[in-house]
Amino acid sequence: MKVTIIGGGSMAEALIAGWTAQEYIRPGDIYVTNRSNDIRLAELARLYSIKTSRDTHELINNTDFLILSCKPKDWMEALKPYLPYLHNETVIISVMAGVTTASMQKAAPNSPVIRSMPNTSAAVCASMTSLAFGPGVSEEHISKTEFLFRGVGETAVIEESMMDAVTALTGTGPAYIYYLMESMEKAAANIGVPEHIGRELVAQTLIGASRRVQKEEATPSDLYMQIMSPGGTTEAGFNVLKERGVQEALIDCIAKAYERSQELGKNPSPPEV
Numbered sequence: 290m291k292v293t294i295i296g297g298g299s300m301a302e303a304l305i306a307g308w309t310a311q312e313y314i315r316p317g318d319i320y321v322t323n324r325s326n327d328i329r330l331a332e333l334a335r336l337y338s339i340k341t342s343r344d345t346h347e348l349i350n351n352t353d354f355l356i357l358s359c360k361p362k363d364w365m366e367a368l369k370p371y372l373p374y375l376h377n378e379t380v381i382i383s384v385m386a387g388v389t390t391a392s393m394q395k396a397a398p399n400s401p402v403i404r405s406m407p408n409t410s411a412a413v414c415a416s417m418t419s420l421a422f423g424p425g426v427s428e429e430h431i432s433k434t435e436f437l438f439r440g441v442g443e444t445a446v447i448e449e450s451m452m453d454a455v456t457a458l459t460g461t462g463p464a465y466i467y468y469l470m471e472s473m474e475k476a477a478a479n480i481g482v483p484e485h486i487g488r489e490l491v492a493q494t495l496i497g498a499s500r501r502v503q504k505e506e507a508t509p510s511d512l513y514m515q516i517m518s519p520g521g522t523t524e525a526g527f528n529v530l531k532e533r534g535v536q537e538a539l540i541d542c543i544a545k546a547y548e549r550s551q552e553l554g555k556n557p558s559p560p561e562v
């Protein structure tokens with residue numbers, strides 16, 4: 290399988306790291322390019338032994354997948370040089386928030402277009418990647434794309450109408466989890482646990498909690514109620530979360546990210562601040 294990635298940022302690197310970790314894809318079969326940062330391309334080549342280029346023909350030649358991993362506002366300009374070379378066996382995959390298969394199909398009418406939403410946990414082959422297929426994508430291209438993303442974690446095929454929702458939930462989601470972890474680390478330091486120890490303890494606590502949610506029938510609420518003894522430590526902590534409206538804040542946070550993903554599809558420029 291040969292892959293060309295347009296954009297060499299955080300998401301591209303996470304995918305490259307995941308695909309090359311166990312040689313799911315041979316490093317020599319991955320090409321990456323970016324807008325202008327040669328130092329960044331050299332760094333990616335050094336870290337993962339992949340190929341880099343700025344030659345459109347070299348980048349597109351013989352590739353099975355052209356992955357758009359630039360910001361939503363940049364994709365049309367980024368794709369333009371490749372348009373004359375595209376044909377019905379060059380699968381275009383977007384990892385971008387907001388950009389619809391309809392707009393990609395309009396730009397590249399002869400190519401199968403696929404919208405994906407992975408996350409940066411691809412770097413450790415633990416991404417949750419959702420996939421939505423444009424009209425007319427063949428079974429063969431669907432199964433090849435699923436295979437591609439199974440190399441960096443779990444996949445789900447969804448209706449495209451759900452893409453903005455999963456962007457908010459799983460594309461963006463790891464950032465909120467890291468913020469929670471940072472908060473727990475800060476709390477640990479405040480109560481006398483050194484940062485490096487706190488980080489390990491917090492990470493394993495999150496792994497254990499998610500594993501139970503994945504493996505057991507119990508809901509998250511069942512599981513936290515098991516931990517909460519009346520008058521105990523958990524209840525004392527929960528009272529603060531409730532007083533401060535933390536659950537409502539998290540619900541609003543995901544809703545805002547969802548709205549922003551919808552906006553990016555229509556107006557990809559950064560919001561006024």
Ligand SMILES: NC(=O)C1=CN([C@@H]2O[C@H](COP(=O)(O)OP(=O)(O)OC[C@H]3O[C@@H](n4cnc5c(N)ncnc54)[C@H](O)[C@@H]3O)[C@@H](O)[C@H]2O)C=CC1
Nearest residue numbers: 296297298299300323324358359360361363367385386460
């Ligand atoms: N960072 C994340 O956690 C996730 C990001 N995404 C999506 O992935 C995409 C990339 O995000 P990041 O990697 O975070 O962004 P980034 O800003 O780190 O990287 C963007 C890359 O696109 C390149 N680029 C811009 N214009 C270009 C052009 N005309 N030709 C070639 N390359 C060009 C830039 O040089 C840069 O290498 C975004 O659309 C984002 O919505 C999706 C899921 C998670």
Ligand SMILES: O=C(O)[C@@H]1CCC=N1
Nearest residue numbers: 385386456460461462
């Ligand atoms: O913040 C963003 O727009 C991207 C999309 C999903 C995660 N990061």
